[in-house]
Amino acid sequence: MMGEIPFSIPAKFAAGLAEGNLMRFGTIIKDVGSGRIVAHVQETGLLQNLVGNVVGFPFSPISAVSSLGTNMQLAVVTKMLASLQILQIANLGLSLTGIGVSMVGFQMMSKRFDGIQSQMSSLAKNMEYQFFELKEREFRLHQSYVNSLLTDAGTALLYSGSNSQTEWLRVSSGLGLEASFYQREVEHLLTLQQFDENVFRDLVQLFSICSTARIKCLLLANELPAAKKESENIAKQYNLTFDHISPLCLAKQTMGREEGASQSYDQRLRVKLPASKKLVSDIRDAQDSALCKPLLIECLIEKGISGREFLKQLDAETSEPIVCLETQK
Amino acid sequence: MFWSKKKKNNDIVETNKEIKTSIIPPPDKVNALRLRRTVQDWKDKHTVVIEMHLRRELICLMTDIDHELEEISMADTFFNLKKVNSDVIQPLFESWVSRESAHLIKDAQKELTLIHSLELEAQSSNPLNDINTQSSHHHLLDVGSAAAMGLGGLATIPVLGTLSITSTGGLFGFFAVSTISLPILGAGILAVGSLVAISGYKMSGVKTRAIKRYRDNLNQVIIKIVLPNINESETNRAAPQKKPPPPSLSEILQSRIQASSDKIIGELDL
Numbered sequence: 001m002m003g004e005i006p007f008s009i010p011a012k013f014a015a016g017l018a019e020g021n022l023m024r025f026g027t028i029i030k031d032v033g034s035g036r037i038v039a040h041v042q043e044t045g046l047l048q049n050l051v052g053n054v055v056g057f058p059f060s061p062i063s064a065v066s067s068l069g070t071n072m073q074l075a076v077v078t079k080m081l082a083s084l085q086i087l088q089i090a091n092l093g094l095s096l097t098g099i100g101v102s103m104v105g106f107q108m109m110s111k112r113f114d115g116i117q118s119q120m121s122s123l124a125k126n127m128e129y130q131f132f133e134l135k136e137r138e139f140r141l142h143q144s145y146v147n148s149l150l151t152d153a154g155t156a157l158l159y160s161g162s163n164s165q166t167e168w169l170r171v172s173s174g175l176g177l178e179a180s181f182y183q184r185e186v187e188h189l190l191t192l193q194q195f196d197e198n199v200f201r202d203l204v205q206l207f208s209i210c211s212t213a214r215i216k217c218l219l220l221a222n223e224l225p226a227a228k229k230e231s232e233n234i235a236k237q238y239n240l241t242f243d244h245i246s247p248l249c250l251a252k253q254t255m256g257r258e259e260g261a262s263q264s265y266d267q268r269l270r271v272k273l274p275a276s277k278k279l280v281s282d283i284r285d286a287q288d289s290a291l292c293k294p295l296l297i298e299c300l301i302e303k304g305i306s307g308r309e310f311l312k313q314l315d316a317e318t319s320e321p322i323v324c325l326e327t328q329k
Numbered sequence: 330m331f332w333s334k335k336k337k338n339n340d341i342v343e344t345n346k347e348i349k350t351s352i353i354p355p356p357d358k359v360n361a362l363r364l365r366r367t368v369q370d371w372k373d374k375h376t377v378v379i380e381m382h383l384r385r386e387l388i389c390l391m392t393d394i395d396h397e398l399e400e401i402s403m404a405d406t407f408f409n410l411k412k413v414n415s416d417v418i419q420p421l422f423e424s425w426v427s428r429e430s431a432h433l434i435k436d437a438q439k440e441l442t443l444i445h446s447l448e449l450e451a452q453s454s455n456p457l458n459d460i461n462t463q464s465s466h467h468h469l470l471d472v473g474s475a476a477a478m479g480l481g482g483l484a485t486i487p488v489l490g491t492l493s494i495t496s497t498g499g500l501f502g503f504f505a506v507s508t509i510s511l512p513i514l515g516a517g518i519l520a521v522g523s524l525v526a527i528s529g530y531k532m533s534g535v536k537t538r539a540i541k542r543y544r545d546n547l548n549q550v551i552i553k554i555v556l557p558n559i560n561e562s563e564t565n566r567a568a569p570q571k572k573p574p575p576p577s578l579s580e581i582l583q584s585r586i587q588a589s590s591d592k593i594i595g596e597l598d599l
Binding site for chain 2: 025026028030035037073096187238243244246247248249266270273277279281284287291292
């Protein structure tokens with residue numbers, strides 16, 4: 001299917017994973033006996049085209065994606081579900097930071113960014129949180145800036161010579177600032193008495209899109225050591241932001257000051273806990289994924305694979321939604 | 330009398346013993362990342378387990394207390410309630426706290442040890458790997474300093490200090506001693522006993538009213554000691570200059586889990 005880059009399909013590892021000789025952690029498949037990394041799991045452009053527009057996509061269970069079958073190519077959906085099953089991926093939380101490095105096109109990233117942002121605005125209007133009333137204008141400013149950066153990054157593909165590289169580095173820097181903004185907003189949200197899970201998810205996704213696009217720009221500019229360093233920083237930021245959250249705290253914050261509740265505090269807490277547990281589990285998956293990303297880029301450096309070529313091949317893939325970059329070929 | 334002198338235990342109850350385990354850090358990055366996630370999951374699980382368990386078991390404790398209160402005679406209700414409080418209710422509560430704390434910590438410790446074992450098994454091919462379980466230590470709490478925490482306060486356990494000294498070259502320090510100062514625990518309950526005993530003289534009602542009042546006060550104090558008080562924490566956020574309330578039993582036990590998790594992850598992230 002692909003050129004010189006040693007990609008293979010997940011089915012190749014099915015037996016090893018089923019027998020326990022191989023195991024998957026985050027986006028890495030490793031040999032249990034030797035501890036050696038065997039492959040890096042990668043999503044292709046096909047997967048992103050398939051599920052990129054699904055509302056709440058990274059937080060959806062796999063079963064939710066299967067319902068897309070009526071609107072999408074059934075064969076591709078089936079293939080994707082089979083791959084996820086082989087890789088023992090129970091939910092799509094891993095996709096929060098992209099499986100591996102997200103190969104989603106900048107245009108789609110921008111579209112998704114807009115979708116999440118409008119979803120947030122409607123939530124703000126419905127709930128009239130003071131936090132969002134004050135922030136809404138500021139959010140719109142950031143939204144337009146991120147959109148323009150993503151458009152510029154896409155256009156840079158057409159630039160000649162070193163101009164494209166210069167542009168990607170500029171965009172990468174801007175996206176870094178935007179990622180910081182959304183990270184701070186996530187942190188702020190976690191300190192509020194009235195925690196809203198939907199808003200939290202949206203903000204986390206916006207943070208994730210900016211971070212992922214930043215890495216993608218560095219890879220396109222073939223600045224692999226910088227991309228590796230930056231992905232390490234991003235993983236560290238994820239840990240700083242999310243390590244301290246717990247299902248119990250989130251459940252209590254979600255309850256906030258619910259008025260007129262007919263149930264006791266204990267009962268309400270029990271009702272809220274399952275959703276909080278799921279949310280925290282998804283976030284932990286995203287942390288794992290972010291922690292694996294520097295290892296992928298390290299592999300690209302070791303194998304002398306061009307970042308741009310790597311992304312180009314994944315974006316161009318039309319038959320496989322998920323592939324594996326083998327480390328030993 | 331039914332509260333015939335029981336041996337008063339003013340010593341410190343140890344909810345668990347310190348376990349220090351030394352392991353060689355995971356040999357590769359992926360193992361370290363996997364251990365990181367497993368410890369996070371462990372922390373997420375046990376913080377929930379602690380709070381929900383205490384909430385559930387608190388109902389049993391209240392039932393036990395109710396049962397004891399039903400046995401009180403009219404005379405004791407009016408003249409000896411303070412003694413009932415110190416000789417019956419307080420030991421019952423202390424015993425419950427010790428038992429439940431020990432159970433929760435032991436459960437969490439057991440699972441953490443299992444996580445370790447799994448990691449060590451995965452490294453069994455490396456002869457350098459070794460487990461060196463050190464002898465347990467019994468840390469005694471300085472009751473004097475703990476007393477300064479005042480009514481309803483639970484002695485904070487010097488867990489961070491203890492853990493910090495175990496961190497050398499891949500030496501992981503897990504649970505330090507969880508000690509709870511029983512005299513401090515009882516202070517809140519004693520106060521309730523005194524209050525109701527005094528007011529009991531003024532009451533013209535019957536035993537049931539006195540007992541009901543005592544029980545209501547007692548329940549409030551016990552809930553305040555065992556579970557985080559949501560209203561207080563909200564008030565505290567609104568007025569941060571106010572002294573924060575002492576941590577509840579649930580918060581203290583959860584902080585042990587959090588501190589252990591932070592410690593292990595801190596070592597892995599180095």
